[in-house]
Amino acid sequence: MLKKAGKDIPTKSGTKTNPKSQKEVPGQMLDKASKKIPTTSGTKSQIMMRLEKMVEESDIMHGAIRSVDMDEGVFGIAHSEFIAKEDMQQLFEHEELGIAVIHTYIWYMYDTLMRGTELCNRFNFIAASRINTTFITKNPTSYFLPFNSGNGGHWVLVAMDLSRLMVYYLDSLPGDWSKYPSMKKTVDAAILKFRSKKNYRNRKDITRVRVQCPQQNNSIDCGFFVLRFMRDIIALNRIDIPKMYFDEYKSYSRAHLDEMKDELCQFIIDHRII
Numbered sequence: 254m255l256k257k258a259g260k261d262i263p264t265k266s267g268t269k270t271n272p273k274s275q276k277e278v279p280g281q282m283l284d285k286a287s288k289k290i291p292t293t294s295g296t297k298s299q300i301m302m303r304l305e306k307m308v309e310e311s312d313i314m315h316g317a318i319r320s321v322d323m324d325e326g327v328f329g330i331a332h333s334e335f336i337a338k339e340d341m342q343q344l345f346e347h348e349e350l351g352i353a354v355i356h357t358y359i360w361y362m363y364d365t366l367m368r369g370t371e372l373c374n375r376f377n378f379i380a381a382s383r384i385n386t387t388f389i390t391k392n393p394t395s396y397f398l399p400f401n402s403g404n405g406g407h408w409v410l411v412a413m414d415l416s417r418l419m420v421y422y423l424d425s426l427p428g429d430w431s432k433y434p435s436m437k438k439t440v441d442a443a444i445l446k447f448r449s450k451k452n453y454r455n456r457k458d459i460t461r462v463r464v465q466c467p468q469q470n471n472s473i474d475c476g477f478f479v480l481r482f483m484r485d486i487i488a489l490n491r492i493d494i495p496k497m498y499f500d501e502y503k504s505y506s507r508a509h510l511d512e513m514k515d516e517l518c519q520f521i522i523d524h525r526i527i
Contacts, residue, residue: 304518327363328380350476361520408475412494415447421494425469425478466498467505477510
């Protein structure tokens, strides 16, 4: 059962918080919200305007925040997230995403696509704010880690298949792994612990693969792209991470990203988070 979401935590005003094809879709239908509410790229859908009105009428507009409790299935441990006015504005105004929105959409994906399916034995998520290399060594052996480089707040996605010592990273900007030394350090530490625990000391070296994936054309969309990467891999019921991205998604339009925002807005309303 989901824990109760949307507990009120009043704060002083101005307080900020920390940072085409769906062939195999397990669980509920992923595009449930978008089927109800057709959208036009770049415009606000009915469901978004409904949530925006709810936010405007709530005390969150006057400095309050919400403490959202996620059950341990999402990140492998119980996790709480704080959502404030600034986080909601990121959705409404299509701004660069912070960690609260990233984590809440991951909760949506877990609850809608994975809960009660075999995908829970295949993949797990790692909270970007609570990277725990000891937890990573547990089963399953494939993990999604949204990673913020700290360099202008750019988001990339790390996907680890520890059983094969494969690390994939998906980056919507040009460059290579060397751009993110802290990410490499975190991943190497996790794999080192995994190899030691599983007695894989004499196995092959770590193989790192940059996945050929859609590239952003602005300075805002990296967080949206990271979430969409995970969404597509899960929704298409992939067994493993591809080295080249899916033919269905060689690029992302604004409509692809708006679809995600509608899904999250509907989820927030359904779970009474605001």
